Amino acid sequence: MAQLTRTERQIALALFVGLAVAGLLMVAGGRADPLGLHGALILGVAVFGSFGIISKYYEPLPGADRLREYYDDPSKFGVVAAMVWVAFGLFMGDWVAWLLVNPDLTFDAAWSSFGRIRPVHTTSVIFGFGGNALIATSFYVMQRTSRARLPDQLSPWFVLLGYNLFCILAVTGYMLGITQSREYAEPEWYADIWLVVVWIVYFVTYLRTLARRKEPHIYVSNWYYLAFILVVAMLHIVNNLAVPVSLGHAKSYSLFSGVQDAMTEWWYGHNAVAFFLTSGFLGMMYYFMPKRAGRPIFSYRLSIISFWGITFFYIWVGSHHLHYTALPQWVQTLGMTFSVLLLVPSWASAGNALLTLNGAWHKVRDDATLRFMMIAAVFYGLTTFEGSFMAIRPVNSLSHYTDWTIGHVHAGALGWVAMITFGSIYASVPWLWKRDAMYSARLVEVHFWLALAGTIVYVFAMWNSGIVQGLMWRTYNESGTLTYSFVDSLIAMHPYYIARAVGGLLFLIGALVGCYNMYMTIRAAPQRKRLASTSDMPAAVPAIAPAE
Amino acid sequence: MFGFHYRLERKTIPFVLAIIGAASIGGFVEIAPLFTIHQTVESAPNMRVYTPLELAGRNIYIREGCYACHSQMIRTLRDDVERYGHYSLAVESKYDHPMLWGSKRTGPDLARIGGKYSDAWHVIHLNNPRDVVPESVMPAYTWLKRTELRTADLRLHLKALREVGVPYTDDMIANAPADAYGQANPGTPLADGVIKRYGETTDVNAFDGSPGNVTEMDALVAYLQILGRLTDVASNGPAAGAAEP
Numbered sequence: 001m002a003q004l005t006r007t008e009r010q011i012a013l014a015l016f017v018g019l020a021v022a023g024l025l026m027v028a029g030g031r032a033d034p035l036g037l038h039g040a041l042i043l044g045v046a047v048f049g050s051f052g053i054i055s056k057y058y059e060p061l062p063g064a065d066r067l068r069e070y071y072d073d074p075s076k077f078g079v080v081a082a083m084v085w086v087a088f089g090l091f092m093g094d095w096v097a098w099l100l101v102n103p104d105l106t107f108d109a110a111w112s113s114f115g116r117i118r119p120v121h122t123t124s125v126i127f128g129f130g131g132n133a134l135i136a137t138s139f140y141v142m143q144r145t146s147r148a149r150l151p152d153q154l155s156p157w158f159v160l161l162g163y164n165l166f167c168i169l170a171v172t173g174y175m176l177g178i179t180q181s182r183e184y185a186e187p188e189w190y191a192d193i194w195l196v197v198v199w200i201v202y203f204v205t206y207l208r209t210l211a212r213r214k215e216p217h218i219y220v221s222n223w224y225y226l227a228f229i230l231v232v233a234m235l236h237i238v239n240n241l242a243v244p245v246s247l248g249h250a251k252s253y254s255l256f257s258g259v260q261d262a263m264t265e266w267w268y269g270h271n272a273v274a275f276f277l278t279s280g281f282l283g284m285m286y287y288f289m290p291k292r293a294g295r296p297i298f299s300y301r302l303s304i305i306s307f308w309g310i311t312f313f314y315i316w317v318g319s320h321h322l323h324y325t326a327l328p329q330w331v332q333t334l335g336m337t338f339s340v341l342l343l344v345p346s347w348a349s350a351g352n353a354l355l356t357l358n359g360a361w362h363k364v365r366d367d368a369t370l371r372f373m374m375i376a377a378v379f380y381g382l383t384t385f386e387g388s389f390m391a392i393r394p395v396n397s398l399s400h401y402t403d404w405t406i407g408h409v410h411a412g413a414l415g416w417v418a419m420i421t422f423g424s425i426y427a428s429v430p431w432l433w434k435r436d437a438m439y440s441a442r443l444v445e446v447h448f449w450l451a452l453a454g455t456i457v458y459v460f461a462m463w464n465s466g467i468v469q470g471l472m473w474r475t476y477n478e479s480g481t482l483t484y485s486f487v488d489s490l491i492a493m494h495p496y497y498i499a500r501a502v503g504g505l506l507f508l509i510g511a512l513v514g515c516y517n518m519y520m521t522i523r524a525a526p527q528r529k530r531l532a533s534t535s536d537m538p539a540a541v542p543a544i545a546p547a548e
Numbered sequence: 549m550f551g552f553h554y555r556l557e558r559k560t561i562p563f564v565l566a567i568i569g570a571a572s573i574g575g576f577v578e579i580a581p582l583f584t585i586h587q588t589v590e591s592a593p594n595m596r597v598y599t600p601l602e603l604a605g606r607n608i609y610i611r612e613g614c615y616a617c618h619s620q621m622i623r624t625l626r627d628d629v630e631r632y633g634h635y636s637l638a639v640e641s642k643y644d645h646p647m648l649w650g651s652k653r654t655g656p657d658l659a660r661i662g663g664k665y666s667d668a669w670h671v672i673h674l675n676n677p678r679d680v681v682p683e684s685v686m687p688a689y690t691w692l693k694r695t696e697l698r699t700a701d702l703r704l705h706l707k708a709l710r711e712v713g714v715p716y717t718d719d720m721i722a723n724a725p726a727d728a729y730g731q732a733n734p735g736t737p738l739a740d741g742v743i744k745r746y747g748e749t750t751d752v753n754a755f756d757g758s759p760g761n762v763t764e765m766d767a768l769v770a771y772l773q774i775l776g777r778l779t780d781v782a783s784n785g786p787a788a789g790a791a792e793p
Contacts, residue, residue, distance in 0.1 A: 099685070100654065101685075103685045103686060103687055103688070106687050106688070110691055113612065113687035114613070114616065114686075115612045118613060119613060119616070177611040177612070179610065181610040181615050181646065181648060183651060207564075218563060226563070226564060227567050227571070230568060230571070231567070234568070234572070244708065245701065245705050245708045246704050251607065253646075253705075253709050253712050255645075257644050257645045257646070257713065258647050259641070259647075260579070260582045260588075261647040262647045263578065263582055267578065267579060301550055304553050308570060311567060311570045312573070312574070313574075316575075316578065321651060323623070325623055326621070326636050326637055326640075326641075327638075328582070328585070331578050397623070400623075401650075401652055402652075406652070473627055474627040481630075482631060490683055490685065491683050497685075
């Protein structure tokens with residue numbers, strides 16, 4: 001706020017008033033519908049925000065000296081938001097896991113049944129945690145690798161606050177029963193439209209910063225962040241084409257149906273994995289890992305090959321979610337083929353990351369933050385291999401519809417996405433808040449081992465349950481009939497479901513330790529002299545440049 | 549190649565365009581033909597649309613996120629077919645906006661659940677699954693039976709579906725709330741209207757066991773009982789599933 005100019009404060013106030021009007025219209029139009037509740041929520045946020053602006057409107061305006069430093073306040077907010085979302089999302093995830101152990105943990109409420117809070121978990125961790133971390137780090141990385149400050153003070157805030165509003169609309173919506181039941185694209189039409197607006201501002205902010213850059217080359221991290229922003233926009237818009245019942249209804253009907261809808265949904269679904277959970281986080285890795293290790297990227301050429309390989313191949317592979325279904329065989333085959341090809345750029349990325357650590361392995365041993373990133377690269381390699389393997393049609397006949405898929409997703413989500421994010425956040429928190437180091441290196445170590453143990457317990461439980469399930473479903477007895485009823489396979493899952501929930505709990509505890517550590521770093525650690533921060537001017541030579 | 553890239557990565561807009569180009573090809577090649585190749589979806593001339601009550605039930609299925617545990621897509625595998633019935637055909641989800649094929653079977657596939665159990669079984673099961681399947685881990689949906697179904701806006705729902713391509717007639721749209729009531733109340737004049745508009749084989753029952761009202765339980769059970777039965781093109785043998793030009 002203190003850095004916003006007079007004009008920006010006026011625009012911010014106008015935006016909040018506009019948001020309030022939109023909320024009021026939704027309340028009025030959706031009186032008899034859950035839409036009205038979301039209208040009230042939006043109205044509340046807008047009123048709260050307006051008062052926030054008004055109360056600080058006459059505070060001293062920022063001087064021109066602000067332009068000599070990077071603008072990191074939005075990144076700070078994003079990092080904190082990511083940690084809040086991860087604590088909430090992991091808690092919901094573990095609750096969902098325990099629901100499969102004891103289904104009566106819903107307390108007889110509608111909002112807490114499995115089908116409603118499972119998307120609360122997925123959205124909170126993917127979009128709440130992952131999205132905030134991506135936006136926060138992208139602003140951070142983009143400024144430093146471009147040696148340019150963000151173009152203005154308002155648009156990054158618009159992106160972050162608007163994005164979090166989208167996430168809140170999404171998760172509260174599921175609990176109210178507002179969902180499209182499209183996996184990972186559950187939010188309804190008005191939230192989707194809002195996200196498009198936020199995303200356009202995000203993209204424009206990115207381009208404007210790049211346009212001001214003092215580095216001739218666009219650094220590899222920015223390629224990945226750009227791919228993330230662009231392709232997610234494309235996927236989001238096409239997959240969410242729908243006709244609302246009326247402007248007073250939260251409910252909409254998708255434009256496509258049946259087989260075309262299934263293909264569109266998994267084209268979206270798998271590329272949300274590709275461009276949200278892979279591309280963006282690779283961008284993060286390409287900056288924070290070499291920076292923390294103090295080594296340049298191993299190979300510039302490998303990063304080119306893997307970037308374009310991932311961008312081109314991934315988009316084809318969604319149909320491997322639809323093997324043996326009513327989707328035409330030729331599309332399934334294309335999906336399978338490209339899934340196998342995808343292993344090449346994926347392993348090129350993972351290898352490039354691990355080879356970057358050559359010469360810094362002693363740091364991996366001593367520094368849990370760097371070890372988070374190293375383990376993330378290992379899990380990235382493992383998961384991409386597993387993904388290509390599961391996309392092969394006969395393997396998929398066993399793995400599909402089972403917990404193996406859940407195990408695979410969590411190897412990626414916990415092992416890769418969360419680990420690289422925790423590593424990057426641990427690296428960036430002291431830099432952002434100008435502290436010497438994290439409050440406690442020991443607690444980072446505790447977090448690391450809890451996270452790793454939790455991931456391994458979780459993934460092994462789900463591999464076992466998935467393969468047992470898949471095998472039981474296809475076991476025939478001597479007379480040529482199916483040996484096991486569905487319920488038999490369900491009973492066999494019970495111990496694995498307990499193990500999975502315990503693994504999730506370990507991971508959750510680790511994240512809470514991380515939250516505490518960050519809180520203490522931000523609140524309690526001594527402030528370094530302001531003098532040091534002047535060396536953070538945009539003119540500074542970035543420590544990391546593409547190895548050429 | 550690397551020299552070219554060395555120059556490309558210095559220019560923002562060409563780089564952005566290159567990303568868009570590289571990332572568009574796959575989706576375009578895989579999705580666009582699904583709308584134009586007519587063999588993609590089999591023809592089923594006798595297929596009917598969901599009644600307003602079934603549609604409302606489907607929306608409850610969507611609202612509760614049932615897709616998270618139940619698929620509606622039987623694969624062309626022997627054990628899938630022997631466990632759940634004839635493999636699913638594309639045409640069977642032609643009117644499904646969105647499709648609910650699902651990706652996970654924590655519970656069994658539901659593509660052909662219609663008619664497999666009685667209405668009373670579904671009511672008990674939805675109210676508390678462990679009353680009929682002691683090992684079940686499904687949530688208990690106790691509120692469905694005591695929640696009145698919102699029928700007043702069903703016309704708008706049918707209209708929106710017609711806009712995305714489901715062939716509802718003006719007659720169906722105009723009578724949507726009445727038909728929803730009629731289908732759950734056999735023997736009333738409104739029930740005859742449902743038969744007239746949606747055909748002789750339409751189930752008209754007091755699905756939740758209590759006539760005189762329409763609850764969310766009525767709607768959801770009506771939907772579950774029609775699953776796999778909108779068309780008989782699959783049960784008429786593989787020949788019937790072949791595409792017609």
